[in-house]
């Protein structure tokens with residue numbers, strides 16, 4: 099089968115790229131990165147279904163490329179004809195290196211589509227307008243993916259997505275991330291505490307990094323209110339959570355009961371215990387798990403940027419929790435099993451981003467950095483220009 103080209107808009111930069119690599123490796127799917135434009139990643143792969151794409155949490159949109167052109171006029175849009183119907187909603191998004199080209203190509207595409215729809219006799223359609231914004235060094239005229247989902251554009255109409263990579267690559271959006279589902283699991287679960295929990299989307303990325311499959315078991319030894327456990331359960335993975343705080347353990351149990359009921363998940367085993375991550379053998383006895391995903395410490399937001407020394411002091415204290423639990427985690431993880439571990443990273447007054455290196459301590463207990471082509475250095479930083487405390491992600495393989 100001829101390779102297809104896909105354009106992905108990444109939510110978390112290199113972490114999203116790492117997720118794509120881990121996810122495809124786990125599914126034995128081959129792909130090749132053929133380009134990057136701003137936060138768009140362009141891939142070549144055999145045909146991949148929208149269902150498979152929707153398992154990725156760190157990708158906002160996926161478009162399948164159907165044309166390559168220098169301009170919007172004269173494009174063959176027949177492929178969209180069968181999705182065109184009266185009163186449908188449609189959209190155009192463009193991604194480029196300059197403001198003018200993003201804006202002009204979006205306008206030209208919109209014009210072309212209006213004429214085409216008219217020629218097809220389709221009436222009263224609604225075009226969703228996008229926003230023009232600069233992202234890093236590139237420009238986007240974008241209809242946001244949450245809007246596409248809310249308006250059911252992919253299912254009941256279409257979005258044409260174009261990215262300027264030498265020529266314009268023009269595609270049709272075939273999948274958008276399930277914003278509504280992730281938001282619901284974040285904001286409708288019975289027990290919430292944004293001071294300690296992570297966004298469910300990030301939790302799903304961690305689960306995908308571990309490569310845990312349906313029927314396998316994932317452990318979060320610092321489980322808090324069970325966000326990571328919930329996302330693993332959504333994938334059909336059995337879960338074990340541990341936390342020293344009995345109230346949080348109770349909270350995690352309630353949240354997981356709610357999730358299993360809401361999503362009618364029947365075939366997943368859930369266990370959450372009060373205990374210490376340093377003494378997992380007390381809880382798990384001889385058992386081993388297939389994957390570990392965890393965030394042991396989430397530092398509170400800082401009002402003032404700290405000096406390098408202040409940041410290093412905070413991190414040194416936090417690092418102890420990590421070092422103490424690594425031996426126990428490694429013993430409970432099966433050989434070749436993967437552990438995705440989140441560490442705090444701090445932006446200091448001087449603009450430096452400091453963190454601590456758990457790789458050396460991890461190596462002493464057999465946890466080795468897992469090589470991914472898309473990752474230059476661990477931790478993979480989740481950059482957030484609005485925050486002084488950010489997250490970094492390590493991925494290890496046991497043995």
Ligand SMILES: C[S@@+](CC[C@H](N)C(=O)[O-])C[C@H]1O[C@@H](n2cnc3c(N)ncnc32)[C@H](O)[C@@H]1O
Pocket residue numbers: 294295296319320321322323324325326340341342343346373374375376392393394395396419
């Ligand atoms: C940052 S929170 C994790 C939150 C979780 N990712 C979520 O989204 O709900 C870290 C958790 O680790 C727990 N904790 C701290 N030290 C621990 C230890 N030594 N063993 C197990 N849990 C511990 C805390 O009670 C806290 O709930």
